[in-house]
Amino acid sequence: MNEVRVQAGDFDLGREIARLREGDARVGAVVSFVGTVRDLNDGAAVAELELEHYPGMTEKALEDIAAQARARWPLYGTLVIHRIGPMKPLDQIVLVACTAAHRGDAFAACEFIMDYLKTEAPFWKKEQTPEGARWVDARVSDDAARARWARP
Structure with missing residues (x-):
């Protein structure tokens, strides 16, 4: 299974992982990453994160x-789910x-x-803080993480 979804609603991690590996006896490894909304970013409290x-x-x-990942590694399946809309701290993104x-x-x-998603996918983040709304800028560290995958 290879699937990409962009959605407003939450996802069930266990259900999604089970779907990804369902019926495929070749699978010896399942690796997943879940990103969540933090309550603090760049020194400011975050009440809400909105993704456009x-x-x-x-x-x-x-x-x-x-x-690109499937072309580099012998994978059996990939799943990417990214949420959009307003989210609160602790919510899955x-x-x-x-x-x-x-x-x-x-x-x-x-x-x-994940490294490419952070730098190449067109998402925009806006945080609600005690000082008001602010757009989240790209991070140099995300560009550095992506750069390590460059082929000579």
């Missing part, structure tokens, strides 16, 4: 990123999961997808 996206373009970018025969491939691919 560019419909159609966002899904295409996520599909391309997952396809994103799920990236990969299945493979071996853990090394699944770990690397999951990390690769």
Whole structure:
């Protein structure tokens, strides 16, 4: 299974992982990452995080990123779910999961997808803080994480 979803509603981690590996006896490793809303960012309390996206373009970018991972590692499945809209601290934002025969491939691919997602997928984040709303800027550390995957 290879799937990308952008949705407002929450997801059930256990159910999604079960779907990803369902009926595939080749799977020896399942690696997943779940990103959640923090209550503090850059020294300010965060009451709400709102994610906006560019419909159609966002899904295409996520599909391309997952396809790049499948081209680099021998994966059996990839799943990317990214939420949009308003979310509160502790809410789940994103799920990236990969299945493979071996853990090394699944770990690397999951990390690769997440690193590229943070820099290449068209999402915009706005935080509600005690000082008012603010847009979240891209981080240099995200660019550095992505750069380590560059091929010579």
